[in-house]
Amino acid sequence: MGTLTELFAPDRIAVVGAxxxxxxxxxxxxxxxxxxxxxxxxxxxPNYEEVMGLSCVDEVGEAAADMAVIVVPPKIALPAVxxxxxxxxxxxxxxxxxxxxxxxxxxxxxxxxxEIAAEYDLNLVGPNxxxxxxxxxxxxxxxxxxxxxxxxxxxxxxxxxxxxxVLDWANDEDVGFKDVxxxxxxxxxxxxxxxxxWGDDSETDVIIGYLEGISQGREFIDxxxxxxxxxxxxxxxxxxxxxxxxxxSSHTGTIAGSxxxxxxxxxxxxxxxxxxxxxxxxxxxxxxxxxVPENNDVAVITNAGGPGVISTDAVGDAGLEMASFSEETxxxxxxxxxxxxxxxxxxxxxxxADVERFSNALDIALADENVGSAMVLSCPTAVLDYxxxxxxxxxxxxxxxxxxxxxFMGGESVRASAEILSEAGIPNYFDPxxxxxxxxxxxxxxxxxxxxxxxxxxxxxxxxxxREILERVExxxxxxxxxxxxxxxxAYGIPMPDSDIVDSPEDARAVAERISGDVVMKIVxxxxxxxxxxxxxxxxxxxxxxxxAYEDLITRARNYQPExxxxxxxxxxxxxLDDGTETIVGMNRDPQFGPLMMFGLGGIFVxxxxxxxxxxxPVTETEAREMTTEIKTAPLLRGARGRxxxxxxxxxxxxxxxxxxxxxxxxxxxxxxxxLVATPDGVSAVDIRLTVDPEEL
Ligand code: ADP
Ligand code: MG
Numbered sequence: 114m115g116t117l118t119e120l121f122a123p124d125r126i127a128v129v130g131a132x133x134x135x136x137x138x139x140x141x142x143x144x145x146x147x148x149x150x151x152x153x154x155x156x157x158x159p160n161y162e163e164v165m166g167l168s169c170v171d172e173v174g175e176a177a178a179d180m181a182v183i184v185v186p187p188k189i190a191l192p193a194v195x196x197x198x199x200x201x202x203x204x205x206x207x208x209x210x211x212x213x214x215x216x217x218x219x220x221x222x223x224x225x226x227x228e229i230a231a232e233y234d235l236n237l238v239g240p241n242x243x244x245x246x247x248x249x250x251x252x253x254x255x256x257x258x259x260x261x262x263x264x265x266x267x268x269x270x271x272x273x274x275x276x277x278x279v280l281d282w283a284n285d286e287d288v289g290f291k292d293v294x295x296x297x298x299x300x301x302x303x304x305x306x307x308x309x310x311w312g313d314d315s316e317t318d319v320i321i322g323y324l325e326g327i328s329q330g331r332e333f334i335d336x337x338x339x340x341x342x343x344x345x346x347x348x349x350x351x352x353x354x355x356x357x358x359x360x361x362s363s364h365t366g367t368i369a370g371s372x373x374x375x376x377x378x379x380x381x382x383x384x385x386x387x388x389x390x391x392x393x394x395x396x397x398x399x400x401x402x403x404x405v406p407e408n409n410d411v412a413v414i415t416n417a418g419g420p421g422v423i424s425t426d427a428v429g430d431a432g433l434e435m436a437s438f439s440e441e442t443x444x445x446x447x448x449x450x451x452x453x454x455x456x457x458x459x460x461x462x463x464x465x466a467d468v469e470r471f472s473n474a475l476d477i478a479l480a481d482e483n484v485g486s487a488m489v490l491s492c493p494t495a496v497l498d499y500x501x502x503x504x505x506x507x508x509x510x511x512x513x514x515x516x517x518x519x520x521f522m523g524g525e526s527v528r529a530s531a532e533i534l535s536e537a538g539i540p541n542y543f544d545p546x547x548x549x550x551x552x553x554x555x556x557x558x559x560x561x562x563x564x565x566x567x568x569x570x571x572x573x574x575x576x577x578x579x580r581e582i583l584e585r586v587e588x589x590x591x592x593x594x595x596x597x598x599x600x601x602x603x604a605y606g607i608p609m610p611d612s613d614i615v616d617s618p619e620d621a622r623a624v625a626e627r628i629s630g631d632v633v634m635k636i637v638x639x640x641x642x643x644x645x646x647x648x649x650x651x652x653x654x655x656x657x658x659x660x661x662a663y664e665d666l667i668t669r670a671r672n673y674q675p676e677x678x679x680x681x682x683x684x685x686x687x688x689x690l691d692d693g694t695e696t697i698v699g700m701n702r703d704p705q706f707g708p709l710m711m712f713g714l715g716g717i718f719v720x721x722x723x724x725x726x727x728x729x730x731p732v733t734e735t736e737a738r739e740m741t742t743e744i745k746t747a748p749l750l751r752g753a754r755g756r757x758x759x760x761x762x763x764x765x766x767x768x769x770x771x772x773x774x775x776x777x778x779x780x781x782x783x784x785x786x787x788x789l790v791a792t793p794d795g796v797s798a799v800d801i802r803l804t805v806d807p808e809e810l
Contacts, residue, residue: 117302117310120204120236121247121292123180124152126254127173127202129193130185130209131156131164138208139184141256142244143167149251149260157181174200182244182254187211190240191225198233205230206254207239213298214241223300230301242297243273248290249316255295264289265318265401267311269304271296271325279390287535288394291316303328305336312340318401320346321393327378330706334382334729338566341383345400345558348384349393373711374703377727381736383561385554395540395547396554402538403516405559406485410436411552412478413459415490416466416497420522420545421459424490427546431553435459442481449473459490467496472505479513486516486552490545493523503530507537516555518548569731569776570769576777578604583780586805591639592782594803596683602798605774607767607786609798612685618660624684625659633685634662635800636670640677642802645717647673653687688790688797694749694759695788698768698798700730700775702782708775712740712768714749715788722746730772737768750791763796764789780809 126146132139139158143165146154155176156164163169170176173196181197183190183205190209197205212223223240230237238245244255248263257277262284270276273295283290291314294307304324311317320340327333337346379386387393411433415421428435435458438446446456450470455461460478462470471489478484489506491497499521510517519534519541521527531541542548582600586592602609613624614637625632636649644650648669654662666682697715700708706729713725726743728736741750741761752758767789775781783804790797 117236117306119179120238121245121252122250123178123204123252125155125176125178125180126150126152126252127155127157127170127176127178127181127197129157129173129181129183129197131158131167131169132161133165138256140165142182142184142208142254145244145253145255145257145260148253150253151250152252153178173197173202176200176202178202180204180206180254183207183209183239184256185209187219187222191222191229194226194235194237195229195233198229198235203234203236205235205237206242206245207237207297207300208242208244208256209239210241212240212300223298227300235301237301238294239297240300241273243276243295245295246290246293248292255293259284261293262287262289264291265316266290266321266397267292267294267307267314267317267319268321269294269296269307270323271299272323273297275323282390283394286394288398299328305329305333308333308340308346309336312336312344317344319397320344321348321397322346323349323393327375327705330374330378330703330729334378334706337382337384341558341561343562345561346382346384347387347393347396347400347554348379349387349390371703371705373727374706374709374729377709378706378729381729383564385557385561391547392550395542395551398538398540399516399518399551399555400558403510403555404514405555405562406516406552407559408483408485409433409556410483410485411458411549412436412438412481412484412487413490414462414471414474414478414487415459416462416464416471416494417490417492417522418461420490420492420520421461424488424520424545424549425459427549430546431549431556433549433553433556436478436481436484438478439481439483442477442483445477446474449477464492464494465496466491466494468498468501468505471497471502472509475506475509475517476512479509479515479517484515486518486555488518488520488545488548488552490520490548491522493521493526499523499526499530500533503533503537503541507534507539510537510539516552518542518552520545520548567733567735569733569772572606572770572773574606574770574773574777575604579774579778580810583778583805584810587807587810589639591678592805592807593639593642594801594805595637595639596635596801597637597680598803599798599801601774601803602786602801605770607770607798608763608796610686610688612683614681614683615663616681618663621663621682621684622656622659625654625656628684628686631655631687632659633683633687633799634659634666635683635685636666637680637683638670638677639680640674641670643717644800649673659684685799688788688799689792689794690790692757693790693792693797696750696764696791697725697785697787698764698771698789699787700771700781700784702775702779703729708772708781710737710740710768710772710775712737712764713744714746719787731776732769732772734765734769737765737772740768741765757793759791759793760795761791764791767796767798778810780806782806 156169695716699711708730
């Protein structure tokens with residue numbers, strides 16, 4: 114695959130399947146190209162001499178084009194692409210549908226398409242795409258109804274229909290685009306390729322998109338991380354997938370569905386996520402037109418008390434804070450503002466405020482180092498000229514180089530001023546929380562820019578020992594492993610209590626005597642997933658009780674499941690649960706992002722509490738640390754209510770070590786350490802469960 118510059122700026126476009134037949138896609142594409150494209154258009158169709166006044170050629174090879182748009186029926190689409198490849202056309206947009214989206218015939222056709230693209234090294238968009246657009250050269254190679262307005266947003270969408278809806282709306286709102294791509298089935302070019310390209314494109318200021326899935330999750334994360342250092346990416350979240358329902362055979366499997374992977378992956382990629390189309394464009398326009406703030410403190414200047422309170426709430430809901438002003442600022446406010454107002458944030462300059470008072474207050478606030486951004490919030494009054502206020506707001510934004518959002522409330526009386534604001538790159542919203550949301554996306558992006566991505570740690574581990582343990586599943590008719598595979602932890606340096614698996618009461622006693630204090634005894638069987646559910650875990654067994662406990666565990670297991678494969682009984686040192694917290698460190702392999710790490714509150718109630726957080730592996734130390742602070746019960750780990758704090762560094766290291774293990778062995782499909790008991794003195798992996806795919810070993 115070459116650079117995508119030519120894809121968006123071709124000199125000659127061949128429309129393979131062009132026709133003047135009313136209602137056809139071939140006509141729609143040719144029409145759209147004719148509307149504004151400043152290059153040559155060559156219709157390709159053996160049935161015509163000319164199409165819509167353009168002279169037509171029989172084969173794409175005769176077109177001498179540098180891009181081909183394919184609109185022929187699916188059966189002849191493959192030969193058409195092949196001919197384009199043979200003719201040296203590197204850029205191909207396949208609008209034709211009837212590929213992977215339509216069952217097994219279509220899927221094999223798509224496979225063939227990929228092969229052809231690989232053979233000729235094609236930049237291929239689609240198939241099943243609406244097409245692509247680029248405004249600098251007026252190219253609209255889609256069958257949609259509208260041309261995009263020129264602008265500095267580049268937009269990709271996995272849904273073509275969504276593009277037509279967005280353009281319809283954007284044209285009304287004066288929102289412009291550099292490039293637009295309908296990704297279609299992403300047989301060759303996918304979101305990562307476009308993010309990569311637009312990251313280097315000086316005419317693209319913000320990358321936006323609608324995605325339903327990400328083809329190569331890890332690759333996307335790594336590419337997006339680099340791009341977001343100078344080009345923000347905002348994506349709208351699509352519907353939740355149900356991939357989580359697939360073979361959920363352990364705790365992690367049932368909790369970590371694909372939605373978590375998407376959420377974690379996009380966050381790690383430095384992508385801003387929008388919950389709605391409105392949020393997508395609010396963020397995109399703000400990012401395209403305004404500087405990023407240096408801090409998250411917002412000043413709100415208002416002539417209306419009520420809306421001021423609404424914005425204070427909105428600031429609280431966002432990742433922002435109400436700025437506290439410096440002494441100097443407060444003194445100046447005191448001097449310039451009426452005594453009946455409020456000089457603390459939100460700054461209430463009172464209902465009779467005119468433009469000059471607004472302007473003074475904004476000027477003083479923006480000059481304060483404690484203020485990262487500001488919002489001008491006003492309700493219409495007889496003494497306030499909205500258009501002048503808009504001009505002053507724009508001037509102050511410019512003067513201080515800090516982001517400003519506007520919330521000039523009202524209907525018709527706002528229209529003209531909103532236009533003045535918009536020309537200055539200041540969005541105006543009726544709703545204060547939208548204005549705050551837009552400022553919040555700038556702050557979020559500021560934090561993404563400040564991120565530094567450390568490499569994942571590489572611990573000194575015994576990979577061969579781990580492989581040897583994993584290979585044991587090959588001799589079994591089951592691909593699950595439990596505590597009999599705890600040697601994996603040892604090989605990867607994850608602390609665990611002293612323990613042994615035995616198959617007689619006498620041996621159990623011998624192990625218990627070796628271990629100081631009472632012990633824990635557990636049934637060991639790949640057929641028993643949740644040992645405590647069947648009374649298969651006995652905690653606090655004294656040496657004299659060990660033999661009876663052994664018999665009892667075996668009896669319970671036999672009663673529960675007569676044909677269960679019993680591997681014996683584990684005799685284990687007690688972990689200190691009085692001073693410790695049960696946590697879970699897990700992994701589940703996601704179809705899009707690969708190994709997905711989980712951390713949360715552990716024990717036998719994980720599913721009930723669902724206090725968990727996720728990251729795509731391999732995780733860095735920073736990411737592992739974030740995981741330990743993100744869960745709701747994090748304060749428990751930090752030592753709530755007079756308890757000593759747990760060994761959080763030990764948890765962080767365990768997450769990293771497990772991340773290394775599951776990255777080293779793609780055969781590990783799922784892995785749970787539950788619980789990992791975290792005490793002030795260290796962590797200890799008390800129970801594990803994993804699923805292995807022997808084919809991947
Ligand atoms: P399962 O998850 O299959 O029920 P576990 O080995 O996780 O089996 O044991 C269940 C619970 O028993 C743990 O969550 C923990 O509360 C307790 N437990 C298990 N092993 C120990 C141990 N070595 N020390 C202290 N408590 C333990
Ligand atoms: Mg357990």
